[in-house]
Amino acid sequence: MFVMYERFSRASMNPYLVIESRIDKFVATGLYDRIGSWPELAARSPFIAQCRRTPGGFLPLEMIYDNRPVGDTLIQRLADRYYLNGALCRGARVRLRQATHWLRQQIEDRLSRQESASVLSLASGGARDVIDAVGGADWADRVRYLGVDLDPQAVTYAHHRALAAGLNGRFRFEMGNALRPPRAWENRFDIVTSLGLFDYLRDSTAVRLLDRIHALLRPGGALLFGMVTSNPNQRFFEDYLNWRMIYRSPEHILGLARASKFEQIRAVSNHDDYFFLVACQRL
Ligand SMILES: C[S@@+](CC[C@H](N)C(=O)[O-])C[C@H]1O[C@@H](n2cnc3c(N)ncnc32)[C@H](O)[C@@H]1O
Numbered sequence: 643m644f645v646m647y648e649r650f651s652r653a654s655m656n657p658y659l660v661i662e663s664r665i666d667k668f669v670a671t672g673l674y675d676r677i678g679s680w681p682e683l684a685a686r687s688p689f690i691a692q693c694r695r696t697p698g699g700f701l702p703l704e705m706i707y708d709n710r711p712v713g714d715t716l717i718q719r720l721a722d723r724y725y726l727n728g729a730l731c732r733g734a735r736v737r738l739r740q741a742t743h744w745l746r747q748q749i750e751d752r753l754s755r756q757e758s759a760s761v762l763s764l765a766s767g768g769a770r771d772v773i774d775a776v777g778g779a780d781w782a783d784r785v786r787y788l789g790v791d792l793d794p795q796a797v798t799y800a801h802h803r804a805l806a807a808g809l810n811g812r813f814r815f816e817m818g819n820a821l822r823p824p825r826a827w828e829n830r831f832d833i834v835t836s837l838g839l840f841d842y843l844r845d846s847t848a849v850r851l852l853d854r855i856h857a858l859l860r861p862g863g864a865l866l867f868g869m870v871t872s873n874p875n876q877r878f879f880e881d882y883l884n885w886r887m888i889y890r891s892p893e894h895i896l897g898l899a900r901a902s903k904f905e906q907i908r909a910v911s912n913h914d915d916y917f918f919l920v921a922c923q924r925l
Pocket of ligand 1: 791836
């Protein structure tokens with residue numbers, strides 16, 4: 643799977659780069675999100691084809707993070723560029739940067755106090771946030787990590803990514819249901835992250851999961867979770883990609899966190915970039 647994806651994402655040619663730089667300038671004008679989605683163009687985009695094959699899966703997210711059009715023809719790469727520049731894709735990249743920054747800070751703070759740094763990702767997918775946060779750090783071998791995902795392909799893929807980033811030994815990935823973490827995991831983790839899972843959960847399930855995560859954390863431990871807030875292309879996502887998420891306002895998301903057992907709640911996102919990140923601490 644990993645090799646296939648690498649082959650899929652080869653570098654582009656020059657005429658493409660010229661047009662790409664114009665598109666990038668256009669995105670910066672803010673008018674981009676008003677153009678809407680064109681099914682004729684979508685049909686040419688390998689990225690969109692992957693979204694349609696596995697909506698909500700880890701591979702579309704990996705392609706969004708790489709932000710690199712793939713495909714053999716100019717039109718395929720242009721179509722990819724168009725959709726990879728879409729509002730939700732940009733928001734997902736902002737979310738990744740914020741999550742990576744938060745994780746690195748949490749881990750460094752704990753290690754500087756000579757505390758343990760045991761990290762759990764629920765619905766880890768490609769585990770990009772934690773691999774980016776820990777890979778290459780001189781304290782990487784002091785971090786213990788477990789990633790849990792329902793999809794066996796995500797588990798294999800993330801395992802290879804972690805090995806490629808030099809994170810062997812203490813990084814483990816398991817297949818499992820993030821909604822039902824075993825009792826044996828209670829009080830075992832210092833940091834939990836979950837991105838791209840809560841977007842699919844009803845309010846009551848989300849609060850129940852927050853309570854379960856509270857029990858997994860040791861006192862003083864922290865959770866980072868994210869939820870999607872809005873999407874200018876929501877109808878395209880739902881009708882063309884069959885990718886359905888629950889959209890909630892930042893206030894609503896904070897309200898769910900407050901309804902859980904967590905004692906301290908803090909917004910990590912400064913403003914609403916289509917996704918909203920919240921940190922919750924167990925005292
Ligand atoms: C949108 S991806 C997000 C992956 C990663 N967290 C990220 O932000 O890049 C969602 C992931 O959640 C996984 N997933 C969905 N429901 C799950 C569940 N109940 N337990 C574990 N993993 C789940 C999917 O297999 C997929 O890899």
